[in-house]
Amino acid sequence: MSKIWTPGQTDWERGVQEIEPSSRTRQLPDGRVMSESRLTLSPEWIEEMWQGYRCARCLERQVEAYPERCRATWCGFPIKAEQRKQLEQDFVGEHPGLVSGFDIDREVEYLHRTHFKKRPMMSVPKEI
Numbered sequence: 001m002s003k004i005w006t007p008g009q010t011d012w013e014r015g016v017q018e019i020e021p022s023s024r025t026r027q028l029p030d031g032r033v034m035s036e037s038r039l040t041l042s043p044e045w046i047e048e049m050w051q052g053y054r055c056a057r058c059l060e061r062q063v064e065a066y067p068e069r070c071r072a073t074w075c076g077f078p079i080k081a082e083q084r085k086q087l088e089q090d091f092v093g094e095h096p097g098l099v100s101g102f103d104i105d106r107e108v109e110y111l112h113r114t115h116f117k118k119r120p121m122m123s124v125p126k127e128i
Contacts, residue, residue: 015045015059049087055079056086 018040025033041049041059048054052066058075070077077083 011061012059015042016040017042049083052079052083056083056090 016039020038020040022036022038024036024038026036027033045054045059048061049056049059053062053064054060055062055070055072055075055077056079057077058070058072060070060072060075062071062079066080066083068078068080070079077086
């Protein structure tokens with residue numbers, strides 16, 4: 001029996017996990033205003049952006065950390081001069097990941113102890 005070939009995930013599909021509409025806008029250098037989308041990125045891509053190996057504007061992978069400009073011809077974002085400022089602006093209000101070493105069993109036990117109320121599985125009608 002032959003198998004149907006299906007392509008694997010691209011770098012973009014592994015890095016961008018979700019795209020949602022947003023109310024934020026950004027003014028482009030030529031004066032146009034562009035609507036932004038809210039992207040959920042993989043932790044690896046976020047780390048690459050903070051280390052300067054991925055452009056914060058177009059998400060293109062860079063050969064070296066913090067080059068003068070993005071290597072993508074359509075972008076040209078000044079990574080060395082503005083990447084940190086752009087990331088600090090873009091990640092405002094983002095939630096940090098889970099704290100490592102967090103004891104989830106202890107938290108579940110605490111929630112059960114403080115918020116759980118036993119309820120009967122069935123109710124008896126008053127006519128009986």
